[in-house]
Amino acid sequence: MKRIAVLTSGGDSSGMNAAVRAVVRSALSSGLEVVGINKGYKGLIDRNYGMMSTRSVSNILQRGGTFLQSARCKEMMEEAGQNLAAENLKGMGVEGLVVIGGDGSLRGALSLHRRGIKTIGIPASIDNDIPYTSMSLGVDTALNNIVYAIDCLKDTASSHDRAFIVEIMGRNCGYLTLVAAIACGAEHALIPETPFNIGRICENLRKRYREGRDNSIILVAEGVATAQEISNQIKDCIGFESRIMVLGHYQRGGSPSSFDRLLGSRFGQGAVQALMEGESGKMIGLSASKMKLTDLEKVLTGKIRPIDKSMVQLSKSLDF
Amino acid sequence: MKRIAVLTSGGDSSGMNAAVRAVVRSALSSGLEVVGINKGYKGLIDRNYGMMSTRSVSNILQRGGTFLQSARCKEMMEEAGQNLAAENLKGMGVEGLVVIGGDGSLRGALSLHRRGIKTIGIPASIDNDIPYTSMSLGVDTALNNIVYAIDCLKDTASSHDRAFIVEIMGRNCGYLTLVAAIACGAEHALIPETPFNIGRICENLRKRYREGRDNSIILVAEGVATAQEISNQIKDCIGFESRIMVLGHYQRGGSPSSFDRLLGSRFGQGAVQALMEGESGKMIGLSASKMKLTDLEKVLTGKIRPIDKSMVQLSKSLDF
């Protein structure tokens, strides 16, 4: 193997730059050449790329987002686009590819593996919905951002005895919402994985109110409902006014945490090492503090990373 | 003067705790007793208060919000409530009062001054809409929070070539929006004080797009329009999709900046000193780096703190 390529795809997450840097520097230090693809699969199809040097990745470790940029790419969801992408890679003399992104991005990686490009995927998604890795890249930074915002909100909530409904990212996966609730001492966490009873929540709000603790924070994963919907339901149920807060894209970015810089660096180096050992069609993940490869097919069977039941229990027992 | 009282009222802002602490410790060190009123004017009417010691205000300097709490109080907007509040203060033997809050709170302070309570107001409002002070308490912390969130957003915007419309607090006053735009390098700041032309903004978006810079950040003060409305107008005008972000109550809180801790401390000490010098019916403000008193009547004539034209110009010239 003489030349590899790297791209970031899908929604950006903090730590992607650390991963790209580690791919580039690990590869260069092993004598490989590295092509950086701009704007994800779109750049692969549009032949938007350049050769990377050690300096290309200086001073990016501390920056959020992805300096290689990302973009949506419908072509990559169809055979024709996948074929073109594989041909372009071969045309550049690229024998190995590292794809950094979420499940859609990993699906693209699998399609290129099937077309003869040795491909390794790195799981990057703030939702933490990708299975076979205990953490995806960007989750820890997102959590710290969320926790900072909710800490701020609590100052206001406790100054005014107010209830806030906070909407948090996560379509199918309540990980961010659940962990943020534990980390911030929120009263309730509404997540897609477990049913909730709005009547019980209202009953608890009433009970807190009677006890003189009428400030409350309720977190809701976007996959469950909007913050506005929950606020309306509470008003309909007990006439109680609550404020809403939608954290939105603020959750994605910011200078990566130490954890995500380390994780991205380990993922990047591990992916290059896997390619050099002839691996392909696999995702590198974090398992019991170690790097571990799993077949992309297995990762992409459709099951979402399950939520840890003990954490759901923990969230409830701490609101005692 | 033997005994004074202090309360926080209206929307909370970071630095209120520093101000309360300075009122309490300055007064105690001058031999005065201090009563802390809980929940603003409501606590004054409900007789919800307690004596303050040096220790009562330990470890609050670094905390957002107000540990004395705040609340809405309709009674205080009417004669009967104002009379009751003044009577309660006299019943407690309180001769002087420090009121920390926004324009509504200062209006209450004026009404108590007219009822014979020596009263000094401290301007606290993240909007920075109060005249006769160059900065209100909490503005600087709010700006740092806003700037942090928009920095995060820029990581995402530049990773994806996206346009974001960010909605910022400020009903009648565009100060936060304008300064944040300068501080974050936003492309446009839509503020109540100056008209804007949606066609020109769309034209600029198109121009940036042609130049290959299709990420943009547009800030809008809530008093102008919602972020969603601006996003819709842009879509109607040029078919361009933009994302929205509503910063909401996140802007209020968080550990106060160094500036707000210092300002709150100076305001608090200055208010006590003013009371001891027999002043009343005045607001303490920051003017040319010094503390300065202004008659509350003058402050409350209805004019909002005007925006600095040179800053509007600055905002435009930096987007060259």
Added chain:
Amino acid sequence: MKRIAVLTSGGDSSGMNAAVRAVVRSALSSGLEVVGINKGYKGLIDRNYGMMSTRSVSNILQRGGTFLQSARCKEMMEEAGQNLAAENLKGMGVEGLVVIGGDGSLRGALSLHRRGIKTIGIPASIDNDIPYTSMSLGVDTALNNIVYAIDCLKDTASSHDRAFIVEIMGRNCGYLTLVAAIACGAEHALIPETPFNIGRICENLRKRYREGRDNSIILVAEGVATAQEISNQIKDCIGFESRIMVLGHYQRGGSPSSFDRLLGSRFGQGAVQALMEGESGKMIGLSASKMKLTDLEKVLTGKIRPIDKSMVQLSKSLDF
């Protein structure tokens, strides 16, 4: 079991409050009473304690340090002190104890277990030197603080083409130093676990200088040498002036990261659960994302948590 106690001991670390909160609330929600011991083993010997309610642990989750306080306690290192501590616990009717701290604290826990008090230890130490847990409480927050400080320093280093030697906590364990080096892109990490060659470091500084990259960051664990010593050695070797920075106690504190709040909460709940299941003389640890008990004797055999060789390798390859 009807009544348990909790104490924090040794150097404070961020997340201790989350652990205490989880111990208290988990225990109360299971029908147990909880005694909070102030100032660690010293408070146990001096009978400095109080009953804990749900409210006792409100609003502490976001605070660094330990609100139960910690202290040195020489008595606890001797038989007489250990006997007195055990008697005092029995005198209070305490059947179970949770000890939160580093290896010295866990040693005390073992001595109480041997005196018939059911005892569970929670590993809290920013050094991450405790074996049988992949992370100790406070490490993640310390790393984020260190990374923030070094990011700041890099701004200055690259503005002036300067070399900085940064001294980081860790007497026997280079974990903080190694991870910080990877996370910040430092050129060298000097740790107790692997030998280093000052000549090679000087050679590299010269090489960077010739390439026009004369800013460098070198991290050194306090167990290896002081920053000043390394700076002197470099000066003696190649006449190159470097600046030093000693991070000191700044590393310990600050609002805990999301990770440490979650970890502390899980440790706290897990410790109570273990006590209720009749366990004793064990430490709860994090292993493969799960809670796991290990005999304190095994933990305390003197071996320090080994450093991950692959991370040492990673640190080197990224400085290519």
Added chain:
Amino acid sequence: MKRIAVLTSGGDSSGMNAAVRAVVRSALSSGLEVVGINKGYKGLIDRNYGMMSTRSVSNILQRGGTFLQSARCKEMMEEAGQNLAAENLKGMGVEGLVVIGGDGSLRGALSLHRRGIKTIGIPASIDNDIPYTSMSLGVDTALNNIVYAIDCLKDTASSHDRAFIVEIMGRNCGYLTLVAAIACGAEHALIPETPFNIGRICENLRKRYREGRDNSIILVAEGVATAQEISNQIKDCIGFESRIMVLGHYQRGGSPSSFDRLLGSRFGQGAVQALMEGESGKMIGLSASKMKLTDLEKVLTGKIRPIDKSMVQLSKSLDF
């Protein structure tokens, strides 16, 4: 005027990038060309510079330090060097120059003004020691960094009942130390402008100890003594052990605060405007919230910006 130049010199401070960006964009938007000088006066003498475009200053607003870099330059302190610098500027066709830096840098600016280069200085120095401006660029960010570090330290100090001596930048000027003491609630601030009595400080430590409040934070400006010296004096005086913390270069850097981004932007634009209006040999400063020019000769007469006596008083009364 067709072409101007800009350089940063002396110790870096946060907000310098905002100032450079504003100089570049304001000038370009007025039809001027802009030359960026690298590494301060050294680059001017070595002819190390390049033409600036709008894009040259993209994405630097949020970064600490100075991307134009700074360096020491002994040549500039002598006639020959000053003559060469002026000739080089003329050789490039540069008619106006903006110098961003501390008092040494402003001295260089004055020497170039005297050699016929129209020159405007921008005060940048974290010490806040430059007169005729209420704030220098970088002071606010430095203060926020200091306050963050001391907040962290207080967590540890109050967890262990410890006294800390913290050494803060400021050779001739105690501004940072004094404001940080007020903002963090430190017990004492030792500054060059006012004498202190170590005996009184020790007496206070003893008194606090008797009252059961034996954690204390004492701040000392580097111009007064080192933290170690103060710690030794206290030990000699009352045998009390204290820990030390030297904040060092950590104080300089980090992403600039909102205030410094705004101030840098205003300074930069104001400097260009002054040049276009034919001004020279002046420093732009902040006075009563407005931009104001002062003759560099007046600025450089040797007097340091005096400390505000009322703030010294404030610092003392809050430690009641």
